[in-house]
Amino acid sequence: MSDELLIEIGCEDLPARYVRPLAECLADSVRDGLDERGVAHGEVRALGTPRRLAVLIDAVAARQPDQERARKGPSVKAAFDAEGAPTRAAEGFARSCGVTVDDLLREDDYLVYRATETGRDTAALLPGILEGALQAMDATVPRRMRWDATEATFARPVRWLVALLGDTVVPWSAFGLDADRTTHGHRFHAPDAIALARAADYEGALRAAKVVADMQARRDAVREQVEAEARGCGGTARITDELLEEVAALVEWPVAVRGRIGAEFMGLPPEVIVTTVETNQRYFTVFDDAGALLPAFITVANIASRDPQQVVAGNERVVRPRLADALFFWNQDRRQPLADFLPRLADATFQKDLGTIRDKVDRVTALARDLAAALDADGAACERAALLCKADLATQMVFEFPELQGIMGGYYAREAGEPAAVADAIAEHYQPVGAGAPIPATAAGRVVALADKLDTLAGIFAAGQPPTASKDPFALRRAAIGVLRIVLEGGLRLDLRAWLSTAIDAQPVDCDRAAVLGQLWAFVAERLRGVLAEDGIGRETFDAVAALDVVDVGDFAARARAVRAFTAMPEAAQLAAAHKRARNVLRQADSDSGGEPDPARFVDDAERALADSLAAQAARQEAHLRDGAYAEGLRALAALQAPVDAFFDAVMVNADDPALRANRLALLGALDRTCRRVADLSLLSG
Incomplete structure (x- = not known):
């Protein structure tokens, strides 16, 4: 006999970043607990909304099967003396098993205890399983709350518990609450309690109460509604996985609505509007077929309002002051050329042993000048872009929106009349910004990006602060991968170890430069192993090429691909x-x-x-x-x-x-x- 199992933890609104990890942790822990106890079951589904975390499991057996227990004791030689009488070792083992020595078996010259333990009801096993699940969930959340005298802690205060196996309430208590069959629907659309007759009724009852419990179904609904609204204003919504996941985790009953961005703000760089609207407000922006930003945004409400225009007006009132601030920063920063911000970098520390950001700029500029000559790039453009690449860090816009560093420098450079090659290189020099993100498109951008990343790698290693397994505050792994991707995808041929050595020599710290170079080269080589692994280069092939001490990573990759074909x-x-x-x-x-x-x-x-x-x-x-x-x-x-x-x-x-x-x-x-x-x-x- 089997039936569906439902476990639900109802709580006050969870932060969006906790919903999926906690729901999946609950589901995984309950599944593992059933498996460890031999309880058969079917599909396991993690469900979650801001107000609830749940697991729904099909075909859970009512009882666990009988368990065969076996314990291995002392050897027969140690268990009996010369006359065949049991020794203290044999008697002690038998006593620990709750039997006599005569009840023990002899297998492979050892005493063995075997017994069949009658399986228990699944309902009786669940409280222990759920206790383990709660402990695992606690480990998932770095900071937990305490809300009453019970001293219980969780990500947010827990308000109800549901535990049903078929139509039977599982006897489970936690957080000072007893589990029952009562859940709750949407806070506004269906505030009354809902008594579930069976676990199988859960999703249908919630949907009737304006709650979509399935996380993927809610994501799909958000995407479909946002895309439909974007088509309604003649464009396409910009939907990133991160924003889609966050918005879906903020609502229980998604309803997309469209608002307008004031015409006075459309002169801002589109990246500023996207950052303001998406990052700060969790709204979706809309672009036309030519890639131009449209004066519209789409937000996803958690309620089907009888007066949608009031919802739209409210969201427009919220976004307007943020855009007004951005417009003020844009106008203020442009009152002076980008180069005028450069002296302010002398007041900002890059790293205590490596000087100020201005000191770093000087090192990057010198390195970019030499790299440009080696790569046959425009030396004047590379040197000027390197000199100005960090200047936007002193602007009001980047102070308010740090994620726009580099991008705003490119805009301000164009406004100041800098050549297009310089402005483009400034805008690109932080690229690639993540896995799969593009590398700089221009030659000068690649040169400045390489110089900046090589200086950071060399400086932090020279200062004796390489990343650890758990900490990488200067994002050195990302910098190393960025260097490798620029070289490989850009088709550049460089003796990378020699350029790392040049960057180390420029650092203002006393260190064993040969030892630092060896440590840094090993670090970069390990990142190269990972980059090439994504291209199908296995460890054996990588090691075969690495044995020749190839320092040109483009040449290294070409050799590795040839060896892969040869094998x-x-x-x-x-x-x-x-x-x-x-x-x-x-x-x-x-x-x-x-x-x-x-x-x-x-x-x-x-x-x-x-x-x-x-x-x-x-x-x-x-x-x-x-x-x-x-x-x-x-x-x-x-x-x-x-x-x-x-x-x-x-x-x-x-x-x-x-x-x-x-x-x-x-x-x-x-x-x-x-x-x-x-x-x-x-x-x-x-």
Whole structure:
């Protein structure tokens, strides 16, 4: 016999960021608790709104099955003396199991206790399961509230509990409350209590009471309504996953309404309006087909008002003063050119050991000048953009909206008459701002972005504050990934380790610069491993290329992709195994294998065949590698597989004759060098 299980925790309005994590934690904990106790069940669904967290589970068995219990005791040898009488060890074990020694079994020379424990009713098991669930939920919320004399704590005060298995109330108490079958609908549309006859009635009863409990269904409803409203004003809504999730977690009965942005604000940069409307108000903005911002916003109310215009007017009244503030900052900041804000950066500390933000700007400017020369970019534009890239940090707009740093610098640079290349580079230099976000589109933007990120990485490592497993206050992981993505996606060729060394040398701290470089390069290399893993480059392939100490990450990626393709060839595994064998022989012989083999000393046809194949492949490989055609160079090595196998089958490398042995080791050395032109093939599976 089985039935649906419903657990609901009703509370005062939760912050949007807690709804899904807490609902999923409750569902996962109850599911795990049932599984640990062997209680069969069907689909588990996490449900949640601002006022409730719930789990609904199909086909929960009424009882757990009988449990087979087994305990392993002392060995038979330790359990009985020479006369066969039980020892204290045997008697103690039997006593701990609640039986006599005669009731114990002998299995594999050990005493074993086995018993069948009768399964318990699921309703009796649930209070313990739910207690564990509450503990797990407490760990999910960093700050909890206490609201009465019970000393109970939760994310928000708990007002009711529901626990139903089928049509039966589960005896559960928590937060000073006893669970029953009474839930509550929408605070305004359906304020009366709702008595549930069965757990299966839950979602239908709530929907009738203007509550959509399913989080995904509520997200879908928000999206559909917002898109419909946007079409109504001739545009498309900008809907990000983060905003959609937050808005869906703020309402129980979503109703989208459309408001207008005053014409006087439409002269603001669109990013300012989007930040004001979306980030501060949780409204959706609307764009036309050409990508221009329309004077409209869409908000999602938690009520179906009889007078929607009152809701619209209220939201317009809220957003207007925020936009008015933004317009004031925009007008005030433009009264002076962007360069005039530069001296104020001398009053702002970047990091206590690394000086002010102005000091950082000077380092970034010098690094950008050198990078521009190396990358054949416009040196004057790169240097000017680097000098001004942080100036907007001193503006009123960025002080109020920090997320607009860089973006506003680009606008203010254009207003001040700076060249377009300079303004674009300033606007782009924080990019990429996250996973999947675009890299700078312009050459100057890439140069300044690289210089800024390299300086931050070098400075913080030089100051002895690398990120830990749990803390990365300067976002160094993101900076390193940003550097790698700019280089790889921008098709740049740089000796990245040398540029990190240059950035470290510019830092105003005393440190072991070689040690800092080693630590920083290892950190960046590990980020490169992750970036290439997203491109399908496995750990083995990565390590094979890394063994050659390749410092140009673009070259590194090209080699790794070629090795990945090579490993799909049938000859690859055998050649890798042969290379591994050759390196082992060289290592055991303590040979540097630096010399070339002497053909006059060959005594076996297999030696001559391998030498001839190596010579032919070396010429062919050299032509491919000169053109950067690593895949072709590796494919050419496939022809070595047969002569290498024949060599190892027919030839004793460690011959008694020292000269013969040295010549054969030199031949293996030539094989080793050939197999390590693109990557160390011995590190591949063979």
